[in-house]
Amino acid sequence: MLDRVSHEELMRYLDGEASPDEKAHVERALETSTELRRELTVYKAMKDDLLTLKLATGDGQDRHSVWHAVSRQLGRPLAWALVILGSLVWAVHGLYVYMTSPIFLWEKLATSAIAIGILILLATVIWERYRTSISDPYRDVQR
Amino acid sequence: MGPDVERELIRKCKAGDSRFYEPLVRAYEPPGLRLALGMLGNMDDARDALQGAFVKAFEALARFDLRRPFGPWFFQILRNQCRDQLRSRKARFQLEALDERLELRPADPETGPERYRERAGAKELIWEALARIGDEHREILVLKELQGFRYGEIATILQIPEGTVASRLYHARRALKGALQELGAEYP
Numbered sequence: 001m002l003d004r005v006s007h008e009e010l011m012r013y014l015d016g017e018a019s020p021d022e023k024a025h026v027e028r029a030l031e032t033s034t035e036l037r038r039e040l041t042v043y044k045a046m047k048d049d050l051l052t053l054k055l056a057t058g059d060g061q062d063r064h065s066v067w068h069a070v071s072r073q074l075g076r077p078l079a080w081a082l083v084i085l086g087s088l089v090w091a092v093h094g095l096y097v098y099m100t101s102p103i104f105l106w107e108k109l110a111t112s113a114i115a116i117g118i119l120i121l122l123a124t125v126i127w128e129r130y131r132t133s134i135s136d137p138y139r140d141v142q143r
Numbered sequence: 144m145g146p147d148v149e150r151e152l153i154r155k156c157k158a159g160d161s162r163f164y165e166p167l168v169r170a171y172e173p174p175g176l177r178l179a180l181g182m183l184g185n186m187d188d189a190r191d192a193l194q195g196a197f198v199k200a201f202e203a204l205a206r207f208d209l210r211r212p213f214g215p216w217f218f219q220i221l222r223n224q225c226r227d228q229l230r231s232r233k234a235r236f237q238l239e240a241l242d243e244r245l246e247l248r249p250a251d252p253e254t255g256p257e258r259y260r261e262r263a264g265a266k267e268l269i270w271e272a273l274a275r276i277g278d279e280h281r282e283i284l285v286l287k288e289l290q291g292f293r294y295g296e297i298a299t300i301l302q303i304p305e306g307t308v309a310s311r312l313y314h315a316r317r318a319l320k321g322a323l324q325e326l327g328a329e330y331p
Contacts (some may be wrong), residue, residue, distance in 0.1 A: 041322075
């Protein structure tokens with residue numbers, strides 16, 4: 001508390017968000033409290049300095065817009081859904097054809113072992129690459 | 144862009160036509176980039192966050208309440224995206240990169256080169272101080288001072304009660320004041 005003016009009241013006063021009652025209250029306190037006046041002066045000076053900052057965010061030209069990158073990504077969920085759905089249908093059909101084919105059981109087992117082995121290898125490589133990519137300290141460095 | 148136009152565009156986007164998303168992206172890109180740049184401190188990360196936020200917003204449009212304005216809702220997504228990026232990546236506030244992108248607002252006619260240098264020095268000091276304070280403090284100062292949002296808008300974006308905004312701003316300003324003093328800045 002600063003002479004019965006809370007920090008929140010002071011902030012609202014500084015930012016022009018105080019109600020008329022709050023404003024009058026703070027102004028009354030400012031008349032009597034040097035400490036409060038000094039506090040407000042410091043925050044005003046800081047606010048003015050912050051207001052002078054401006055971030056250069058491009059000149060609004062088309063080449064700077066993220067729209068193109070965004071629009072490329074908007075269709076991806078649908079594309080992934082279609083790829084996954086199509087793959088699943090083919091996988092189920094392939095499995096059915098494979099299981100009902102008139103070949104020997106040992107041939108089926110051997111082929112299944114190879115297929116499962118390849119899938120496990122592929123999954124571990126993908127997982128390894130993913131783990132490496134999220135912990136790579138140089139991943140943002142452009143070659 | 145008027146609220147009615149905005150609502151109509153969102154309605155069309157909800158129907159699945161992403162072409163109508165472009166005007167929204169272009170309208171919210173400059174303030175969004177300012178927010179992301181203020182929070183992340185470098186342009187590449189800011190653009191990444193902005194891009195990600197626009198994609199997430201589009202994907203979440205089905206759940207968007209058309210009676211609400213798009214801006215605060217989008218900035219909320221963007222703010223979360225920036226925070227995720229700060230957490231999961233090494234995208235700490237990079238002052239060096241930001242310094243290169245600073246611009247001075249047009250000087251007053253009576254200000255000369257001396258004043259210009261003085262202001263440029265003060266700005267460097269402020270950025271240095273902003274880099275030293277916590278992400279939470281910086282984000283609320285960016286929203287208030289660089290974006291010029293009102294307390295109500297800040298409350299929506301940060302998902303906090305409006306009454307908490309003043310308190311958070313007080314702590315952020317006090318932290319900034321401390322950082323500035325550590326850097327040798329003198330305030331009256």
